[in-house]
Amino acid sequence: xxxxxxxxLSGLAAAHGAGELGPGPLTAYAVTPGLREWYVSDDIEELxxxxxxxxxxxxxxxIAALPDEPRxxxxxxxxxxxxxxxxxxxxxxxxASVGEVRIASAVPLAKAAAVxxxxxxxxxxxxxxxxxxxxxxxxxxxxxxxxxxxxxxxLLWFGxxxxxxxxx
Numbered sequence: 001x002x003x004x005x006x007x008x009l010s011g012l013a014a015a016h017g018a019g020e021l022g023p024g025p026l027t028a029y030a031v032t033p034g035l036r037e038w039y040v041s042d043d044i045e046e047l048x049x050x051x052x053x054x055x056x057x058x059x060x061x062x063i064a065a066l067p068d069e070p071r072x073x074x075x076x077x078x079x080x081x082x083x084x085x086x087x088x089x090x091x092x093x094x095x096a097s098v099g100e101v102r103i104a105s106a107v108p109l110a111k112a113a114a115v116x117x118x119x120x121x122x123x124x125x126x127x128x129x130x131x132x133x134x135x136x137x138x139x140x141x142x143x144x145x146x147x148x149x150x151x152x153x154x155l156l157w158f159g160x161x162x163x164x165x166x167x168x
Contacts, residue, residue, distance in 0.1 A: 001082045002048055002113065003028040003101060004055035007074040008062050009117075009167065015109050016163050021076065022106020028078075029054040032087040035099035052077070052116065054099045056155055060147070064130040071127040072118040075155060078107055109160065116155035117166055125149045 005028045031047040059073040085101040129150035135143035
């Protein structure tokens with residue numbers, strides 16, 4: 001199962017230094033029955049893209065909680081055995097938990113399939129989205145529009161060997 005772990009740049013730096021993401025449990029996003037129902041598609045690539053976007057939204061929440069964090073979303077993709085990802089732990093009325101899984105233990109960073117990070121030009125929109133997130137959660141349509149502006153930026157794909165350059 002491909003899982004997408006939301007991080008921040010400082011979280012990626014810590015994982016790079018430790019050689020692993022952890023300790024567990026780790027929150028990640030994957031193609032779960034709940035995500036399939038929510039997204040209504042049978043195309044696995046579309047579903048994985050939806051899971052990646054769910055993780056990017058979770059990364060934005062991490063960034064919003066850390067005022068000194070660089071304003072670039074980070075998601076690390078891993079392939080884990082199906083039994084290692086416990087699906088939809090928060091399934092229920094909270095749409096933010098769709099596709100959410102838990103991984104019980106640390107995952108070696110060397111096993112990552114890819115690292116997805118915002119380009120430099122997304123920083124302004126991610127900064128605005130992080131600032132607007134609280135108001136958007138309370139139903140402010142203008143704030144939601146600002147949050148959606150960050151989602152308009154595609155995360156770039158990087159190999160694990162490129163992490164040192166990302167951390168610069």
